[in-house]
Amino acid sequence: MRVFVTVGTQLPFDRLIAAVDRWAATADADVFAQTGSASYVPEHMAWKRIITGTEANDWIRTADLVVAHAGMGTILTRCETGLPIIVMPRRAELGEHRNEHQSATAKRLAHLPGLTVAENEVELFNQLRGFTPLATTRRMEAVASPMLLAAISEFIAVPRHAAANMNKGTTQ
Amino acid sequence: MTDKQKTTRILAVSSGGGHWIQLLRLRPAFADKHVTYASVGRSAAGDVAPAPYYEIPDANRAQKLKLIGLLLRLGWLVLRVRPDVVISTGAAPGYFAVRIGRMLGARTLFLDSIANAEELSLSANLARRHCDLVLTQWPDLAEQDGPQFRGSVL
Numbered sequence: 001m002r003v004f005v006t007v008g009t010q011l012p013f014d015r016l017i018a019a020v021d022r023w024a025a026t027a028d029a030d031v032f033a034q035t036g037s038a039s040y041v042p043e044h045m046a047w048k049r050i051i052t053g054t055e056a057n058d059w060i061r062t063a064d065l066v067v068a069h070a071g072m073g074t075i076l077t078r079c080e081t082g083l084p085i086i087v088m089p090r091r092a093e094l095g096e097h098r099n100e101h102q103s104a105t106a107k108r109l110a111h112l113p114g115l116t117v118a119e120n121e122v123e124l125f126n127q128l129r130g131f132t133p134l135a136t137t138r139r140m141e142a143v144a145s146p147m148l149l150a151a152i153s154e155f156i157a158v159p160r161h162a163a164a165n166m167n168k169g170t171t172q
Numbered sequence: 173m174t175d176k177q178k179t180t181r182i183l184a185v186s187s188g189g190g191h192w193i194q195l196l197r198l199r200p201a202f203a204d205k206h207v208t209y210a211s212v213g214r215s216a217a218g219d220v221a222p223a224p225y226y227e228i229p230d231a232n233r234a235q236k237l238k239l240i241g242l243l244l245r246l247g248w249l250v251l252r253v254r255p256d257v258v259i260s261t262g263a264a265p266g267y268f269a270v271r272i273g274r275m276l277g278a279r280t281l282f283l284d285s286i287a288n289a290e291e292l293s294l295s296a297n298l299a300r301r302h303c304d305l306v307l308t309q310w311p312d313l314a315e316q317d318g319p320q321f322r323g324s325v326l
Contacts (some may be wrong), residue, residue: 008189053215053295072190072287076197076325104289108310112326118309140326144197147323148307152201155281155305156180156257 001133004063005033008071009050013096014040019043019121020067023128032059064133069125070102070109079112082139086127088118113137130145179206183255183278185246185269188212188230188264191285191318192207195261196220197325198283208253210246210265228265239264247272260299261285267295271302283307 005020007013017038024031024044031045034056038049051059060066060077066085070072078085089103090096106117114137118124143149182205186195192211199207209216210226217225218284228245231238242265250258250272258273258280260266270280284296286309300306300318308314309324 053213053247056217057215070287072285073188073193074190076193076284078192101287101290105287108289109286142197143200144194144325145323148309148325149198149201149323151307151322152198152281152283155279156182156201156205157260 001029001064002062003029003031003065003067004059005031005035005045005047005067006056006060006071006074007034007036007038007069008074010035011090012037012039013069013090014038015096016067016124017042017047018074019088019124020128023125027128029065030108034059061135065131067128067141068108072105075112075115079114079140080142080145082113084114084116084131084134084137085147086116086118086124086131087099088120088124113140179204180257181205181255182207182241182257182259183210183250183253183269183273184208185210185228185258185260187265188216191261191266192216192219192264194223194283194285195259198261208249208255208268210249212265226235229238232264238273243268243272250276250278257281259283262293263295266277267299267302270299274302279304281305281307283325284309284313284319286310286326288313292319 017035018040020030021042021044033045033047035047035049061081066078070087072091087106089106092100110117118127186192209220209226210228212230226249229241231242233250235248246268258270258278260269261283262285270282274280282299282303284293289310306319307322308319311321314321
């Protein structure tokens with residue numbers, strides 16, 4: 001089983017890296033972690049601080065499991081494959097982010113195909129221990145909702161005065 | 173009029189990562205238009221080829237010098253492309269792009285990231301005064317005479 005771990009490049013996320021490393025010590029899995037600015041040094045998995053966007057995309061599209069912070073790029077790209085991803089949100093109070101938006105985002109996206117949320121490192125470790133690779137679930141289409149596409153098409157098509165009226169439309 | 177003059181020119185700008193992935197999901201709305209893309213990094217060019225792609229510097233609000241570099245690059249790009257419409261999915265590059273675009277007469281749309289489920293991002297809030305349309309992807313964040321909700325990238 002190939003597992004890809006990613007926490008982006010901007011801020012450290014040692015809790016996630018350490019929990020996966022602890023699991024990797026006993027797991028029968030080939031684990032590679034992109035650790036960013038983490039200070040924790042993994043002992044039981046291969047790792048690099050930074051990889052190219054192309055490398056990251058290859059991993060995200062083909063790994064049997066992805067473990068990630070709640071970064072939208074990773075989440076959307078992965079859910080387009082329908083393959084499983086475990087997301088652990090960063091917590092601002094622990095210095096892992098500037099605000100708590102990852103927690104809110106993760107909760108609201110928990111319905112996406114293949115996505116599981118781990119609230120903390122204990123949940124993450126337990127989910128990893130209980131994980132078995134499954135066949136592809138339903139894939140998410142790689143396009144925005146028809147409603148949004150229609151709104152943007154309309155915006156592109158209409159002249160300025162109409163666009164101004166559009167912005168004053170009803171709020172729902 | 174030639175065909176080229178009739179085709180609407182769109183400049184689509186975002187920073188990297190999730191902002192870029194969300195911009196890519198809007199592409200069906202750009203069908204039959206002349207779209208120029210700009211984002212951070214080189215690998216993104218491959219996502220939109222053969223459409224023209226320009227790399228812009230990565231910068232956030234804490235990096236003043238880089239922000240100036242970004243501003244100059246986007247100013248040059250808007251002058252070069254002369255877009256009818258500027259569309260952005262954030263963050264700092266998107267804000268600058270819609271501001272410069274509007275100054276030069278383009279219609280401007282800013283779509284706030286789906287990651288902002290509880291409050292609008294700083295760049296979306298800043299963009300409000302400079303955009304013809306600001307969209308949020310969460311109905312709770314829509315306001316009368318403010319950001320509108322018209323669906324999401326999902």
